[in-house]
Amino acid sequence: PVTFTGKLHGTYVGDVFIGQKKRITGIFKTIIDPKKVEYDLIIDIISVDSLDESEIEKPSEDEVKILKEKSKESNFLNDIINSYAPNIYGHERIKLTCLLYLARGVPSSKRSEINVALFGDPSMAKSEILKFTSRVAYKAKYTSGKGSSGAGLTIGMVKEHDALIPMAGVLPLHTRGFVQIDEFDKMRTEDRSAMHEVMEQGTCSIAKAGVNLTLEAKCSILAAANPKYGRYDSELTIADNINIPPALLSRFDILWLITDKVDSIQDLAKAQHILKSFRGDTDVEKVFLKERELMAYLNYIRDLKPTLGHDVSKKIENFYQKMRSMANDDVDSLPVGIRQLEAIIRMSQAHAK
Numbered sequence: 269p270v271t272f273t274g275k276l277h278g279t280y281v282g283d284v285f286i287g288q289k290k291r292i293t294g295i296f297k298t299i300i301d302p303k304k305v306e307y308d309l310i311i312d313i314i315s316v317d318s319l320d321e322s323e324i325e326k327p328s329e330d331e332v333k334i335l336k337e338k339s340k341e342s343n344f345l346n347d348i349i350n351s352y353a354p355n356i357y358g359h360e361r362i363k364l365t366c367l368l369y370l371a372r373g374v375p376s377s378k379r380s381e382i383n384v385a386l387f388g389d390p391s392m393a394k395s396e397i398l399k400f401t402s403r404v405a406y407k408a409k410y411t412s413g414k415g416s417s418g419a420g421l422t423i424g425m426v427k428e429h430d431a432l433i434p435m436a437g438v439l440p441l442h443t444r445g446f447v448q449i450d451e452f453d454k455m456r457t458e459d460r461s462a463m464h465e466v467m468e469q470g471t472c473s474i475a476k477a478g479v480n481l482t483l484e485a486k487c488s489i490l491a492a493a494n495p496k497y498g499r500y501d502s503e504l505t506i507a508d509n510i511n512i513p514p515a516l517l518s519r520f521d522i523l524w525l526i527t528d529k530v531d532s533i534q535d536l537a538k539a540q541h542i543l544k545s546f547r548g549d550t551d552v553e554k555v556f557l558k559e560r561e562l563m564a565y566l567n568y569i570r571d572l573k574p575t576l577g578h579d580v581s582k583k584i585e586n587f588y589q590k591m592r593s594m595a596n597d598d599v600d601s602l603p604v605g606i607r608q609l610e611a612i613i614r615m616s617q618a619h620a621k
Contacts (some may be wrong), residue, residue, distance in 0.1 A: 274311045282519030285436060285483065287318040288378050304412070324406055327564040337567065346566075347556035353400040354555045356393045357541040358534070362386065362524055367399055369488055370446065370566045371621045373614030374573050379470055381488040382614050383519060385452070387510055389525025394492035398448040401490055405565045407445030410439050413455040413493075422472040423481060432477045440483040446490065453493035453511050459463050460516060463489070467519040491520070500527045505600040517602065521611035574620035576613065584612050 274292060276284060280546060284290065294311040301308065327335065338344050345364075365384055373380040386394045402410040406474075419425070421439050425432045438447060452460075461465045466472050471487040495501070496511035506525065510517065517523070589611045595604040 270600060271310065272311055272312045273429075276313050276316075277514070280313065280316050284316055288436070288441075291317040324567050325560070325564045326567050331561070331564070332568065335568075337466035337617070348562075351555045351557040351562050352404075353397055354546060356396055356400075357538045359393065359397070359526075362397065365522055366397060366490065367566075368615050368618040369490055370401070371403055371569055372488065373617040378610060379468070379486070380614065380617075381470065381486060382521045382611075382618060383467055383489045384491070384522050384524070385512075385517075385520040386490075386492045386524045386526060387495060387500075388492075388524070388602070390494060390526040392526045392528060395450050396524065398450055398490060398492055401446065402448050404559055405446040406563065406567055407442055408448065408509075409442050410448045410450070411438060411443070413449055413451035413491075416449065416455065416459065418456075418583055419495065421459070422462045422466065422485070423474040423483060425474075425476060425479070432479065434474060434479050434481050436474065436483055438470075439463070439485040440472055442487045442611055443484050444486055446488050449489060449491045451493070452491040453496070457513075458513070464519065493611040500525070502527075506602060507600070514603070518605065520606050521614060523602070569621040572621045574617055576617070580616065584609070584616060588612060 274294065293315045294312065294313040297310055297312050298307040300311055338347070346360075348367065349360050349363045352367060353359075356363075369382045369384045372382060385399070388394055398410060404409040416438075417424075418435065421437045423440065424435045424437055426435045427433075449455075462472070466485045466487070467489060470484065471482050472485045473482040474480070493510075493512070495509045497509075500509055507514070510523075581599050588604075591604045591608065595601045
């Protein structure tokens with residue numbers, strides 16, 4: 269690849285960061301260095317246009333009218349859930365959680381991004397759910413934990429022309445977007461700790477080699493992981509099964525534990541669904557919303573701003589107190605704190621959307 273050095277002037281300084289995709293207009297200039305035989309070419313940048321913000325797909329006015337009419341029916345939410353990853357049998361509640369993750373809460377002084385973690389036995393369609401999510405989300409990226417480092421996710425230092433230059437990673441580049449991290453348990457501990465700031469404050473900072481930089485990284489994270497010993501051990505506590513530190517665990521709004529229990533009726537239905545898909549009998553065309561329509565619907569509802577009333581506040585308050593007392597009585601459970609209260613509010617707002 270050909271690399272050119274560009275020189276920024278005026279208001280662009282501080283607004284344009286490394287790692288962004290921009291279309292630039294400039295003038296080629298040569299820098300004359302008497303010590304060198306050859307001259308250096310630089311681009312004197314005059315104007316910068318962003319290429320990242322592509323047009324978000326939204327439903328047409330007629331489609332919105334139809335959706336509003338359909339939303340008055342009792343089975344509307346079930347139709348939306350069934351449109352989400354129709355090739356995966358069951359997991360209705362997990363699909364609903366992923367839809368809430370894509371809908372987000374209402375932006376305020378607190379974060380509106382919903383972070384979700386799926387913990388479970390192998391072959392429970394976790395990766396498939398993550399892959400489908402990246403197809404229907406605007407500005408989404410799927411990555412695997414084993415192949416991701418802390419620098420690759422947040423800010424990395426790259427050597428260029430004998431100087432270290434900061435490069436924005438996946439999380440800052442997907443601000444106001446969605447990131448799916450598979451094999452979350454296989455990541456190194458120091459790489460995972462780089463995500464603490466992103467998941468709560470929505471920024472990522474670096475102070476290395478004379479570079480002091482803070483980038484915005486307001487992105488929602490959907491992570492999938494296997495239990496500590498490969499399969500879920502029912503004799504151990506939940507905390508012992510999940511090989512992730514409590515500080516990082518508390519930043520997830522909802523944790524799903526998917527265990528592979530033997531259930532003859534469910535197993536038979538799942539087997540028939542898989543056999544049908546191998547034979548090509550499953551009709552994905554029958555779903556209420558196809559992938560493009562689901563993406564447009566999610567983009568539309570993300571801009572809605574439901575308000576939190578007094579009755580709902582009281583219900584959330586009572587629910588939170590009940591969760592606190594249950595966590596206090598059960599020694600094996602995960603701790604419940606203020607972050608969990610904020611999570612309930614965010615998910616209620618997303619559900620209202």
